[in-house]
Amino acid sequence: MEGAGLSPVTLGVEAADPQAAATLARGLEGCDPALVLLFGSPRTALDPLARQLADGLPEACIAGCSSAGEIGPQGYQRGTVVAIGFPRRAFRARAVALRDQQAIPVSAWLSELRQLRDAFPPNPGWSRFGVLLADGTACHEDVVVAAIDAALPGLPVVGGSAGDGLAFEESCQILGGAVVPGAAVFVLVETALEVAEVSFAHFSPTARRAVVTRADPGRREIQELNAEPAAQEYARLAGLDPDRLERADFARHPLLLKTGRRHHVRAIRGLGEDGGLRLLSAIEPGTVLTLGQAGDVTEGFAAALDALPRPPLMVLGFDCILRRLAVEQAGMTEVMTDLFGRYRVCGFNTYGEQISGMHVNQTFVGLALMEPAGP
Structure with a gap:
């Protein structure tokens, strides 16, 4: 057997x-x-x-x-x-x-x-x-x-x-x-x-990128992307309504960090204070992130x-x-x-x-x- x-x-x-x-x-x-x-x-x-x-x-x-x-x-x-x-x-x-x-x-x-x-x-x-x-x-x-x-x-x-x-x-x-x-x-x-x-993982990188210009590493929160409020700039890059962001949007359009030849997701778990983005992974100011596109799960x-x-x-x-x-x-x-x-x-x-x-x-x-x- x-x-x-x-x-x-x-x-x-x-x-x-x-x-x-x-x-x-x-x-x-x-x-x-x-x-x-x-x-x-x-x-x-x-x-x-x-x-x-x-x-x-x-x-x-x-x-x-x-x-x-x-x-x-x-x-x-x-x-x-x-x-x-x-x-x-x-x-x-x-x-x-x-x-x-x-x-x-x-x-x-x-x-x-x-x-x-x-x-x-x-x-x-x-x-x-x-x-x-x-x-x-x-x-x-x-x-x-x-x-x-x-x-x-x-x-x-x-x-x-x-x-x-x-x-x-x-x-x-x-x-x-x-x-x-x-x-x-x-x-x-x-x-x-x-x-x-x-x-x-069921995602691929797009050509759209952003620099983390302000973040709170201890709270895993991005406060600014490209010197703009993070949620607002994320929505612009992803073609979404910044006033109607939800978990499904974050799952379809993840933020990716390139390490070596591979991209790894820095997943967004929700909105932070003053237009920030709260993540499930560590983040530091100066990090370059790529907008991802989800495929068939x-x-x-x-x-x-x-x-x-x-x-x-x-x-x-x-x-x-x-x-x-x-x-x-x-x-x-x-x-x-x-x-x-x-x-x-x-x-x-x-x-x-x-x-x-x-x-x-x-x-x-x-x-x-x-x-x-x-x-």
Whole structure:
């Protein structure tokens, strides 16, 4: 049987179900999980559920976070908790909470990450990867990702910024059976399976560019573009009415930052004060941004996953909430659900995504788990 005893087990339950923890524990017990990842909304549902699950599965490393939506056995979901159990036969895991994300104690994080590495000696012949579940409201994912890359160079790391629906107010991170407020939870995973990073974005750059002439980096807010109020100038570049800007416009016309030969989205999450634009990523004065143009939100997604050397047993996926809103507005939810089912994608909708040492937006990132090529 394909992946027998090796493939992760994915379950989904309604967050409001009083038997949710018992249902998940029963479903996961058979795979004897070394690691359980929990993603769910609303954030208030995770604390009691994680505590009960930790009591029921005392040998498992349990990590998770609140979400802006879930990707479970039925595709896009809301108001649910998705649990992914990684069987001990093929996985090992240890985790650390990088606390006080708002305060950016980088030296402490580097020390904790190196201690985690040293206490987790590699298993010959197995692959390693990292999973990052950051506080999406602390606005310092760029620094967290850079710290991980410095402490664990060369390690494939994927992740998502925890959210709370579309409130953009407070998120929840879980480690073991406890909430770790304001932390970034990092999980170091080792597996007998083959792993491959996956990334897909549905946009292309246009010829229209703008310079950030005034910004508040701490609040991730652009106040002026081309020495004009940011929202007004953005609307002019995109051909939109500045008095009627909404999230759907931001999803269709993202701002892009060119790094090397690639463009990465600096997603707009809403309007700021005095005509500013609030972003989901860091921004600095003097940055040159290119106006992007969104294409089909599903076209190319299958091609990206078909390029894998073998069909995945599962894809751990982190999908930007702005991509989900674009999918729903385009009436493509069923198409995306079919694609998620075909490639066994499970994860959550994020306030930002992390891959290859970078924090990005409006992108699907994931880690494909495949049967090893050899015996």
